[in-house]
Amino acid sequence: MARVLVCLEEAGAEYEIVPMSRSGGDHRQPDHLARNPFGEIPVLEDGDLTLYQSRAIARYILRKYKPELLRADNLTESAMVDVWLDVEALQHETTVGPIVVNCIIYPFEGRGRDQKIIDEKIEKMKKLLEVYESRLSSSKYLAGDFISLADLSHFPVTRYFMATEYADLLDAYPHVKAWWVTLLARPSVKKVMAGMPPDFGFGSGNIP
Template sequence: MAIKVHGSPNSTATLRVVAALHEKEIDFEFVTVDMRSGAHKTPQYLALNPFGQVPALEDGDIILFESRAITKYIASAYESQETPLLNKDKKQLADLAIWSEVEAHQFDPVGSKLAWELFYKGLFGMQTDAAAVEENEAKLVKVLDVYEARLAQSKYLAGDSFTLADLHHLPALHYLSGTKVKSLFDERPHVSAWCKDILARPSWEKALALQKQG
């Protein structure tokens, strides 16, 4: 039975999962969840994700939700296919565990708030909260200083190979790269090189192509 991804092409969490599937070159069916019509709150969808959020993934009789849990499942269940995404070396496995948590708890909360203020609010005709931008820019500076030091030691966050720790950053990096805070990434040479590298991966380009379909 083919893998099904239920989600929205404009959802950062959905794009994270789709990128992981493309890294593994796994065929899947994409099922669009029309959130504007409330499709994510129907009983049918809540059976897949009880929180009524996207995405959800079906792999046969296995049902998953929460994008990072899904990518970890994909990387593990299809470990032998294409890009490894997980480290086997003990030291690099520890690094992967650390930097995956850093993305989820240090980078993403700040990056998501800035993307909301500087990108999404414009789409919805809403006014940017300058104070929120200033507050989160200051937080992002501190995070990126840590990243710069880390990436001076290795090409990627968990070592010299691309892993989930890097992939999980792609959605926020993509949207932030079109805003004024791009300068914060550009002025840090190792962070800048890392961003250009991972944003240029074919898997991410294929994930973004979802937004041009239909």
């Protein structure tokens, strides 16, 4: 959901958040399943259009309100945005996500964390960060010297990774760390992050 909210904030679009609770089973109610048959959050309703999948929603919002974050008017730059969006979805999320799940979500659910998986993903993340470090040593942002959805899409899972005991891993990659600090300074990210408790809300019981 954070990915979508950051895009809405970047676009300056008006929106309303309808609270839902996974712990309360709201996502499995028939009315929500009619909007998203996979029972996932978020869902965007815009007039007669209903969308699910946060990355698809993010692209829709930016196409409609702020296409410059997709570099839609430049074939080469938009292609680089697409490259790094794919890297985020297929490499970054699949590497960092399991670390976050094991370090934050499972303990609050009363499940044991799988240290073997964590260790394997940390080693993979180190190799991944080498690629990011190389890229960011030659350009300020991932797709080029311009902010884009390729950067913003990394925010949600990285925010939670930085709440784990492995956060200092980024210190070994100064260009990646500087890029992350730059993202955190954006007003859109600051606003959305303020509503993202580092424990996913498990501590308070307010689980989105």
